[in-house]
Ligand SMILES: Nc1ncnc2c1ncn2[C@@H]1O[C@H](COP(=O)(O)OP(=O)(O)OP(=O)(O)O)[C@@H](O)[C@H]1O
């Protein structure tokens with residue numbers, strides 16, 4: 001028998017509380033003002049003369065306790081493709097925040113530049129909105145020690161619509177569902193008014209705060225948002241298809257420039273899911289994309305026969321293949337939602353006297 005390999009002395013080492021300075025890591029330069037990206041050697045933005053900041057391609061793994069500017073990381077909430085989301089606190093007063101950290105899986109310069117600009121575009125998009133149904137951005141920055149780029153948001157108490165949908169039984173809770181839908185449409189009305197297209201509306205990007213008056217909607221995650229009239233940023237979104245297959249508008253699936261109608265479609269898929277408990281199309285990502293392009297959506301009343309006809313017609317109108325046949329804007333979709341009749345809550349039946 002071969003001698004037992006000695007265990008690595010993990011238990012004996014003390015965790016490093018300070019992240020190593022990433023001197024040898026590959027990096028690019030970013031203009032803090034216009035968010036153009038430059039190769040490593042450049043020092044000044046050719047557009048506005050600002051001194052460029054360094055952003056690392058692969059910042060070393062963030063750790064609990066790590067300090068980024070005025071904030072400290074506490075625990076990681078989620079790990080996405082291009083960013084990770086952490087709970088954190090403001091060091092001065094312990095105020096709870098959410099920190100979104102940029103991460104890269106590639107050394108492809110074009111892809112990195114694209115990700116970086118998208119990340120800071122989220123900052124620009126969210127800070128411009130300022131609406132009760134949109135998450136508030138408290139700040140953004142670049143840590144000079146590690147080159148870590150981060151966004152800071154208010155920390156919300158509650159759960160995402162995705163988590164809520166697992167717990168809800170629709171359409172028994174029709175009134176709550178309609179209220180949530182109207183709040184999403186109201187937030188999106190303001191987003192569109194500012195010329196921003198979200199492009200990734202889905203239940204995990206809608207947060208429901210717990211309030212005494214019921215769930216209060218905050219729309220999250222403008223990482224894929226498209227901002228009109230920003231030619232430099234618009235060119236960075238090249239010919240790629242962005243979004244999530246289950247919620248993708250046909251024009252997004254074709255790689256066309258998505259407009260407000262794409263968000264109306266995304267909200268339509270969410271409404272279908274909220275009120276029937278099912279997605280209109282499911283299967284592999286490729287099957288879902290093909291269905292969004294070609295297949296008529298099923299009538300929501302086939303899944304939930306008790307659904308008001310007005311609501312099922314409204315959902316189907318959002319899911320029209322052609323954007324011009326959908327609601328022309330979020331305001332008219334919000335008005336249609338407000339007009340859906342909600343039956344009074346069903347009376348609780350008296351206990352059956354024959355039952356023990
Ligand atoms: N301000 C916030 N308050 C509380 N929780 C939040 C907040 N922002 C994000 N979260 C939580 O973190 C999750 C991921 O956030 P977000 O959608 O912004 O990032 P993401 O990396 O793009 O995730 P994904 O791509 O999976 O949608 C959310 O679904 C939510 O559970």
Ligand SMILES: [Mg+2]
Nearest residue numbers: 204205220221
């Ligand atoms: Mg998200």
